[in-house]
Amino acid sequence: MGSNIEHGIGFWYMFFLYILTGIGGNLLSGVFHPAAYGVGASTSCFGLVGFYLAYLFTDWYAIGRRDWL
Numbered sequence: 001m002g003s004n005i006e007h008g009i010g011f012w013y014m015f016f017l018y019i020l021t022g023i024g025g026n027l028l029s030g031v032f033h034p035a036a037y038g039v040g041a042s043t044s045c046f047g048l049v050g051f052y053l054a055y056l057f058t059d060w061y062a063i064g065r066r067d068w069l
Contacts, residue, residue, distance in 0.1 A: 002048055008055075021047020 006014040025043020 001052060005048060005052060005055075017051060018044050018048065021051070
């Protein structure tokens with residue numbers, strides 16, 4: 001799934017998406033459970049799943065299209 005997203009949006013956008021979803025997910029986890037420590041890449045993975053689902057729902061007609069102009 002990650003390689004499909006990277007192929008579609010490019011390396012740098014994928015890099016920033018992965019980092020931002022990781023930071024945002026860990027901050028949100030800290031808001032809901034302030035007494036517990038949780039650090040990991042699972043929030044980034046769930047962020048990529050959320051991005052992929054949002055992309056599927058918004059750009060379903062563009063999937064598999066070869067001409068982008």
